[in-house]
Structure formats: structure tokens, C-alpha cells
Amino acid sequence: RNCLGGIISEYGSHSMEDIPRLDGVDDGVSVDRLAHFQAALLDEISIIKKSLEKREAHVAERENRIRLIEEKMSKIAAQANDIVRLNVGGKEFTTTKVTLMMHKDTFFYNMFHSPHFEQPEVWFIDRNPKLFEIILEFFRTGEIYIDDLPERKKRMLMREIDFYQISALQDLLTEKNDYGLDENEIYSPLMKGIVVQLKNTSPDGIPNIYKKQYAKVVNAKNPMSMVIAFEDGREFYVSSDNIVLTNRKNLGVI
16 A cells, blocks of 8 residues: 555645545545545554664664674774783783783782883793683683682682782682681681681590680681681681681681
8 A cells, every 4th residue: 555655646736725626526525535545644654654763773773783893893902902921830821911900909910010010022920820720710700610629729729819919809709608618618818717616526636625616717828727716715726627617707706
């Protein structure tokens, strides 16, 4: 149905005053025909309007996609001039200065802000490359996945985190633990101030009265010989194998 074309072909050569009296038809019939064509014309306009709105939405969506692509390309182009090559323990990594400076007060952040630092073509760092992969992934994504790591590897990772001075990662792991992990998932450097509980069997050198008692970790630099303090103020050396983490947040230790 092409109402617009029908109206133009039938009435195009006449003025509006002539329309009611076309073809010798009386006024009533002409008015009815005009009303019919007017309704049809409104329908046609509505269809055209909806089509235009749909096209406008499609164009806006395409423009938004193009803008996002251009922003990504600009970011990539900017990073191309900011490439950093690292050789960590013999394995080479390529990243950007922006990535390494994602978190403040870290080893890399302070190094790049040092007025005496001159970035070499390849920056050698004599540390564990496999563990650095985990750390670099955290810089890139803000996430860390270490659930499958053996306990020994987790302890080694904590030493690397301490070396690179990544307090944000330490905070993240503390939140991840929430003091409620299994005793095989203890992250020693992060345990200072955490409330723990002795296992059923008291370690050698600790009286049985402290069995299953709560204590606070006051020194966790060495996971095999941490210092814990009970509520009466007495302190003892224990290994991570002799304690379990708890959900308790505070303990009245002198």
C-alpha cells in the first residue's frame, strides 16, 4: 500500500479547495475519502518514523562501538612507547610501565619515581620467575589465584610479595583468608595480629593449659617458628602446623 503515492497521483494537480468536489462527488463522500487518506497518511508517517528511530539507534550503537575501539587503539599506541622488558631469574617478561605502577608504594612504583633510576633496555631482577608470573598477573588484572599452590609455594610467594613491597596484594590475601582457612592454607607473613588457636595437642614447651586456647600472632616472619601470645601475656614459639586460623577478630593480649 502506497498511500502517499495514491494521494499525490489522485490529488496532486488540485488545490485543497477542489478536493471535496472531485469527480462530481458530493461533499460528504469527498470528506470521507479525505479522512480515509489522512488516516492512511498518518499510518505511513508513523511507520517511517519508527524506521528512522531504529536506524538512528543502530547508527548510535555503531558509533559507540567505533569510539570504544578507537579508545583501545589509542591506549595500545600509548603503551607501545612505554614498554618495559624484565628478565626475572633468567626468564624474560614484557609489560608496560603503567601496569607496573598500577599500585602505589611498591618496588616498581618507587623505582620508577626515583630521580636516579635509568631504565635499562632489559631490567634484570634476580628473583623467582615462576612466582613473578603470579605477581605480574595481579598487576595486570587485580586478581590472584593460588588455591592450587602447595603450602611451600605459598610461603615462597609471600616472600616475593614482601620483596616487591605489594601491600595491596597482602591486603587482598588477608581479605581472601578472612581468618577462616584450613590450617594447610596459612600465609605466614600476613598472620601478624591474627587470632589463632592451638590444636588439640600442645607443642613441646607449651603447657597443656594452653591447649585449644586462643592466641594472637605477634611475629610471623618465619612460618616454622612464629611467636604467639596468649591472653595472659605469655609468648611461645610455634610452627604453622601447630595452629589453626579462627574467625575471631580481637584478643585481649597485653
